[in-house]
Amino acid sequence: MKVFRLIFLWLVCCTSLFAQKKNEAYQYHIRQTTSPVKIDGELDEQAWLEADTATNFYMVLPMDTSFARLRTDVKMTYDQQNLYIIAVCYYDPLASARKNRPFVQSLRRDWEFGKNDNFIFFMDPFDDQTNGFTFGANAVGAQWDGLLYEGGKANLSWDNKWYSVVKNYDDRYVFEAAIPFKTIRYKKGITRWGINFSRQDLRTTEKSSWAPVPRQFPTASLAYTGTIVWDQAPPQVGSNVSLIPYALGGLTRDYANDKPTTYRRDVGLDAKVAVTSSLNLDLTVNPDFSQVDVDRQVTNLDRFELFFPERRQFFLENGDLFTNFGYANIRPFFSRRIGLGVPIRFGARLSGKLNKDWRIGVMDMQTGKVDATGLPAQNFAVVALQRRIFSRSNIGAIFINKESLNYEPGVTEAGKPVYSKYNRNVGLEYNLASSNNTWTGKVLLLKSFDPQNGGKRNLVHAANLLYSTRKWNIGWQHEYVGSSYTAEVGYVPRRGYIKVNPIVSYMMFPKGGKVLSHGPQLNSYSIYNESFKQTDNESIFLYLITFRSKSVLSVWTGHDYVRLLQPFDPTNTGRDTLARGTEHRWNAFGADFISKPQSLFTYTLSSRYGGYYANGTRLFLSTEVGYRFQPYVSLALSANYNEIRLPETKSITKFWLVGPRIDLTMTNRIFFTTFVQYNEQAKNVNLNARFQWRYQPASDIFLVYTDNYLPGSLSVKSRALVLKLTYWWNV
Structure with a gap:
C-alpha cells in the first residue's frame, strides 16, 4: 500500500505540471x-x-x-x-x-x-x-x-x-x-x-x-x-422527452431437443427524459435486444473467459462511467452480466453531468426468475461518481450491488444450482491525463463483499503510467487481484495473482521512400501468485513497418512460460487435460500484414508457428479478404486454421473457423447483412441474416433470421425468426 500511495502522489504531481488547453488559440465564432x-x-x-x-x-x-x-x-x-x-x-x-x-x-x-x-x-x-x-x-x-x-x-x-x-x-x-x-x-x-x-x-x-x-x-x-x-448561450430546448416503443413477433424451434415451435409476441418501451440539458434519465420496461448484431465467434484457446463488448443501446449513453471503471481484465461492472439468458423486467438509469467538474451515474435493473434452473429474481444497482481535477484528470468512485430477491441459498431444490444472496463491490480510481495527452495513467482500488467471504484477500489494486510521444511509447502497469475477490456483475477472469507489465516502443521516420515509419516494440508481462511465485510470463519483441500506402507489416518473436494452476485442455475440445502444477515453456514467431485500404480488394494475413503446451507445436494461419462494389455491396471472408500437435498425449488437433459475410446497402437507410460462421472447435454452423430499414431517424424495422446447424450433416439444431418495429417519438 505504501507503493500504491507513492504512485498516486506522483501521478497527481505529473498532472499538475500541465494545466493549459493546448489549442486554446484555435477559436470558431458561431x-x-x-x-x-x-x-x-x-x-x-x-x-x-x-x-x-x-x-x-x-x-x-x-x-x-x-x-x-x-x-x-x-x-x-x-x-x-x-x-x-x-x-x-x-x-x-x-x-x-x-x-x-x-x-x-x-x-x-x-x-x-x-x-x-x-x-x-x-x-x-x-x-x-x-x-x-x-x-x-x-x-x-x-x-x-x-x-x-x-x-x-x-x-x-x-x-x-x-x-x-x-x-x-x-x-x-x-x-x-x-x-x-x-x-x-x-x-x-x-x-x-x-x-x-x-x-x-x-x-x-x-x-x-x-x-x-x-x-x-x-x-x-x-x-x-x-x-x-x-455569440450567446446555446438555447435551452424546454421539455425533452423521447418515447421509443417496440412491438415484436417471432418464432423459435429447438430441433436438437425435439421441442415444438414457440411463438413470441412482445411489446416494450424505452424512454429518455432530459432531467436537465446535461443529465438524462433512461427508462426501460420489458426490453428486447434481438436485433443486436451477432457476436463474431473466435477460436478459444485461452484458459480464462473471453470478453465480448456490450452492444445494447440502453446501456451505452455515459456507459464509460460504469463499464470503463478499472482495467480491461479488471472490470467490477460488466453490463452483459445483466439479462444473460434471463428476462429483464424493467430498469432505470440516470447519467450525465452535474456541472463541468462532476458526473454521475445511477442504474437499477430488475430481472425475472427462471424456474427451470432455480434462478431467483435479481436486482442490480450501480452508483458511479466522477470528479474532474486539474485540466483533464478525474477521480471516480463506484458502488455495485447484486441481490437475489426472496431467496435463501440454504433452501434450494435438489439438483438445482445454489446462487449467492448478494455480491457487492466498492471502488475508487484516479485517472491521469495531462493536457497534451503525453502522460496518461490510472490508479485503482476495489473491495468486494459477499456472505461467503470472510474479508480476507478480497482486495484489488492496480496502477499504470504511459508516456507517449511521436517516437517513444513507454509504459508500466501492475495489478493485484486477491484470491477471494468476487465481482459477479463484472469481468475479472482471473483471481489470486500479481502482474507486472512493462512496454517500450520506438518509431523512426524516413525522409523519403515507400516506408512512412518503422520501429521495434518490446512487451513483457509476468504473473505471480500471492506468495510471489511466478506462474506466467510472456515476452514479445515486435518490429512494425507502416508504408506510405497505409499498408502495415509486423513481425515478431516471443517466449512463453506457464505453470498451470488448474488442469487444462490446451485445445479446448474436451480431450486429454494437462495436470495442475505442470510447467510449460516454448518459443514462437509470426507475422501480420494489412493491405492498403484504397483498393477495392483488401486483405489481412496473420501467421504464427512455434512451441506450445506439453512440448507441442502450434501452427496458426488467418486471413480476412474483402471486395466491395462500392457503395452498395461489400463482401468479406474471414478464415483461420489451427493445428496443434501434442507429443505427450500423442494427439493432433486441427480446426477451422470460417466466416463469410455479405453486406448489402441499398441506400443509407436500408441494409441487409448475411453472416455465416462455421466453428469447428465449437461444432457449430451459425447463420444470421438481418434486414434493417431506418424509415425515420432512429426508428427501424428489423427482420432477423437465425439458424444453427451441426457441421457435416448440416442438420438443424435451432431456428428463429423475429420481426421487430421501433419508433422514436419526441413528446
Missing part, C-alpha cells in the same frame, strides 16, 4: 441565424454566406509538420432547435475527376474509419477534454455518430436523432447536417465548447484536422480541440 437552413448539401442559404469559415487544416498523417494538401472549409450556425454544420471537402485539383472518386466501404452507418474517405467532427460541450460527441459521414453519405469518452475514444454503438446529406461534385463533396439540441447534452449558460474537425482522404493517404493534432494521437483526442465561441 452566430445564430435568422434565416432557414435546408439540409441539401448546398451553400446557397443566407445563413452560410454570413457564417465564419474554418479552413487551413493541418496534416496529421502521414506527417504532422505542415498544412494539409487538400482544402477543407467548414461553417457552423444555429437556431433555437438545431446546430448546423456544412463542410466542403475538395479533392486534389491536379487529379482527374475519375481519380477523385471517393473510397468507401458501403452506405452502412458507423463505418470503419480507416477504410473510408470521410469528414467527422468532435464536440466537447463542457470543454473538459474528457467526454463529448462525434458526428460525420463518409463521402457517399453514410452516417457516423458516437459518444466520446476517456479523452478521445469513440463508442459508435450509441445512436440518436439527427439529419445529414452528402452531395458529390467532380472536384469536391459537401457534407451538411442538423444536430438537434435535444440530441446532445450540455450545461445551461456555457458559451465555450471544445470542437475539432477531421478529414480523411485515402487516395492521398492524408488525414487532417482544423486544430493540429500530433500524429501519435487520434483526431478525436479532446486534449487538442479548438473552441466554439457562442
Whole structure:
C-alpha cells in the first residue's frame, strides 16, 4: 500500500505540471441565424454566406509538420432547435475527376474509419477534454455518430436523432447536417465548447484536422480541440422527452431437443427524459435486444473467459462511467452480466453531468426468475461518481450491488444450482491525463463483499503510467487481484495473482521512400501468485513497418512460460487435460500484414508457428479478404486454421473457423447483412441474416433470421425468426 500511495502522489504531481488547453488559440465564432437552413448539401442559404469559415487544416498523417494538401472549409450556425454544420471537402485539383472518386466501404452507418474517405467532427460541450460527441459521414453519405469518452475514444454503438446529406461534385463533396439540441447534452449558460474537425482522404493517404493534432494521437483526442465561441448561450430546448416503443413477433424451434415451435409476441418501451440539458434519465420496461448484431465467434484457446463488448443501446449513453471503471481484465461492472439468458423486467438509469467538474451515474435493473434452473429474481444497482481535477484528470468512485430477491441459498431444490444472496463491490480510481495527452495513467482500488467471504484477500489494486510521444511509447502497469475477490456483475477472469507489465516502443521516420515509419516494440508481462511465485510470463519483441500506402507489416518473436494452476485442455475440445502444477515453456514467431485500404480488394494475413503446451507445436494461419462494389455491396471472408500437435498425449488437433459475410446497402437507410460462421472447435454452423430499414431517424424495422446447424450433416439444431418495429417519438 505504501507503493500504491507513492504512485498516486506522483501521478497527481505529473498532472499538475500541465494545466493549459493546448489549442486554446484555435477559436470558431458561431452566430445564430435568422434565416432557414435546408439540409441539401448546398451553400446557397443566407445563413452560410454570413457564417465564419474554418479552413487551413493541418496534416496529421502521414506527417504532422505542415498544412494539409487538400482544402477543407467548414461553417457552423444555429437556431433555437438545431446546430448546423456544412463542410466542403475538395479533392486534389491536379487529379482527374475519375481519380477523385471517393473510397468507401458501403452506405452502412458507423463505418470503419480507416477504410473510408470521410469528414467527422468532435464536440466537447463542457470543454473538459474528457467526454463529448462525434458526428460525420463518409463521402457517399453514410452516417457516423458516437459518444466520446476517456479523452478521445469513440463508442459508435450509441445512436440518436439527427439529419445529414452528402452531395458529390467532380472536384469536391459537401457534407451538411442538423444536430438537434435535444440530441446532445450540455450545461445551461456555457458559451465555450471544445470542437475539432477531421478529414480523411485515402487516395492521398492524408488525414487532417482544423486544430493540429500530433500524429501519435487520434483526431478525436479532446486534449487538442479548438473552441466554439457562442455569440450567446446555446438555447435551452424546454421539455425533452423521447418515447421509443417496440412491438415484436417471432418464432423459435429447438430441433436438437425435439421441442415444438414457440411463438413470441412482445411489446416494450424505452424512454429518455432530459432531467436537465446535461443529465438524462433512461427508462426501460420489458426490453428486447434481438436485433443486436451477432457476436463474431473466435477460436478459444485461452484458459480464462473471453470478453465480448456490450452492444445494447440502453446501456451505452455515459456507459464509460460504469463499464470503463478499472482495467480491461479488471472490470467490477460488466453490463452483459445483466439479462444473460434471463428476462429483464424493467430498469432505470440516470447519467450525465452535474456541472463541468462532476458526473454521475445511477442504474437499477430488475430481472425475472427462471424456474427451470432455480434462478431467483435479481436486482442490480450501480452508483458511479466522477470528479474532474486539474485540466483533464478525474477521480471516480463506484458502488455495485447484486441481490437475489426472496431467496435463501440454504433452501434450494435438489439438483438445482445454489446462487449467492448478494455480491457487492466498492471502488475508487484516479485517472491521469495531462493536457497534451503525453502522460496518461490510472490508479485503482476495489473491495468486494459477499456472505461467503470472510474479508480476507478480497482486495484489488492496480496502477499504470504511459508516456507517449511521436517516437517513444513507454509504459508500466501492475495489478493485484486477491484470491477471494468476487465481482459477479463484472469481468475479472482471473483471481489470486500479481502482474507486472512493462512496454517500450520506438518509431523512426524516413525522409523519403515507400516506408512512412518503422520501429521495434518490446512487451513483457509476468504473473505471480500471492506468495510471489511466478506462474506466467510472456515476452514479445515486435518490429512494425507502416508504408506510405497505409499498408502495415509486423513481425515478431516471443517466449512463453506457464505453470498451470488448474488442469487444462490446451485445445479446448474436451480431450486429454494437462495436470495442475505442470510447467510449460516454448518459443514462437509470426507475422501480420494489412493491405492498403484504397483498393477495392483488401486483405489481412496473420501467421504464427512455434512451441506450445506439453512440448507441442502450434501452427496458426488467418486471413480476412474483402471486395466491395462500392457503395452498395461489400463482401468479406474471414478464415483461420489451427493445428496443434501434442507429443505427450500423442494427439493432433486441427480446426477451422470460417466466416463469410455479405453486406448489402441499398441506400443509407436500408441494409441487409448475411453472416455465416462455421466453428469447428465449437461444432457449430451459425447463420444470421438481418434486414434493417431506418424509415425515420432512429426508428427501424428489423427482420432477423437465425439458424444453427451441426457441421457435416448440416442438420438443424435451432431456428428463429423475429420481426421487430421501433419508433422514436419526441413528446
